[in-house]
Amino acid sequence: MVIKKPTENLKGISRFRFIFSRDKKAPVAISVILIFILSALFAPWLAPYDPNEMTLDMMSAPSKMHLLGTDDLGRDLLSRIIWGTQISLFVGISTVFISLILGVILGVVAGYYGGWADMIIMRYIDLQWAFPNFIIAVYLVAVFGTGLLNVIVAISLAFLDDFARVARSMVLTLKEQQFVEAARTNGSSNMRIMFKHILPNAAAPLIVQATVCVSYAILGEASLSFLGLGVSANTPTWGLILADGRSFISQAWWLGVYPGLAIMLIVLSINFLGDSLRDTLDVKENLL
């Protein structure tokens, strides 16, 4: 007799509900992520002060007036962190969206057609593999210049090869299966087979990969901003707030602690969510 795992009989939503109810960290992670998304959306109403308003109340410690204290120019740290959520999440989600779409197209085409298309695409991917992702992003910002759009393009391109690799290897396994054969016999076009039949079956590892990449993209944006290669010197982003506060941390520890705490909380929650999704969707762990 074959003993099935209890989850194998469950499909769709009920499977999610079953595993998420047993996995205690998933609901916590989702709640934290929701809090961050809501503060990004409602920043103008939630932030107690204008994030760029300078006051004479400089480097004051956390108090009732300023819950997380103020920086060297008297700006309210909590308000700056709340507004910073917008950039972090926007960059994190939009970059993964772009690299997911481009990477999947490259990977699916390479895996499905094989031959020359595969060779050219794979050589490109191998070449990208010769650079650490963050170094690619840094170099692209050096070439394109700083700014929101350039940072998004740089980080998206840096992650492209990861998605292409996952998509390609999934397609290579799936294209030999009978349902693809059946679709071909039915007279389905290559486009239809690739994107209607193969892709939905390759979705699980891509979803997990995308979740993990959001956290890497948020870290990447924060690192670029911290190095002065980010969005702009006037937009409050978490990395920039940390960079600005760095010179004052011996007198004002809060400037060095809270912005980083925000980055860590969101990245940790996304990583936990990714881990739960990996269990739920039964995807084999791939650490990088």
Added chain:
Amino acid sequence: MLDYMFRRVIGAFLVMLAVATLVFFMLRLVPGDPIAAMLADAGSEEARAAMIKRLGFDKPVPVQFLKWFGGMLQGDLGNSIYGSNQPVTQILAESLPRTLSLAFLSFVIALIIAVPAGIISAAKKNTATDNAFSFFAFLGLSMPDFWLAILLIIVFAANLQWLPAIGYSPISEGLWPWFSHLILPSIAVGTGFSAIIARMIRSSMLEVLKADYMRFAASKGLSDSTLLLRHALPNALIPVITVIGIAFALLISGAVVVENVFAIKGLGRVLIQGILNRDYPVVQGAVLIVSAIFVFTNLLVDILYGLIDPRIRYS
């Protein structure tokens, strides 16, 4: 084996050839004007013409490429166009030992944390201890390295004043000054890295513990520590070697950011300063070296893996 090594070495050199070509052409094919960017706002027409001539941008692109490439093969990467106009090779040669020192110490720290953590997690699978280790691994992965660096400075340099907050001291000036300057940055870089290795060792140990020879060893009445350390660990470490090559990328990326926090003039700081000063010869050189370190580390890992596990050579 020799055939396998030969193929891998040739492959690595071909990749480096392509990388060098890409690094060169990226700057020239991208829309926009690097000269205008380098001169920022201060450039007059004459300054612009002089700069174009000095960089050799007035010649056709293929000629520029051959000149640059020929120079590169002889170890000449041009001169910095900022400040003292030092040769790029000299700048890189000065900064490389600092980055390698940082990477080396981070690697050692990561292994000191990761190996026991991975073994204990696997031995105590699904217990509170395992969960705690797993939580800390996630924490390590999620913490931005530059933030950890700042926290370490706040605690150990600003408050306790045990260690210097910035700078670097070469090992030739004594072991302790070298170590005391590098220990905080190394912890900042090594923590995330150790989380990856620990998780990898845990899952690899769990695979090995299921094997028949482990059950046989246990039935001989061997103690738990002999089982884990003598029989399981050496086998569990084999697949871990592959991920070390990939995770080395994290180490280098971490070093780039963390060097800037601690004002260590290593490759990362040279790269970022080069970008901020629009010093393109330096940026090209630094990217090339970083990628070379990465490619050759992976080559070394592949060869090592082939030596340890003969099955790899023939696949």
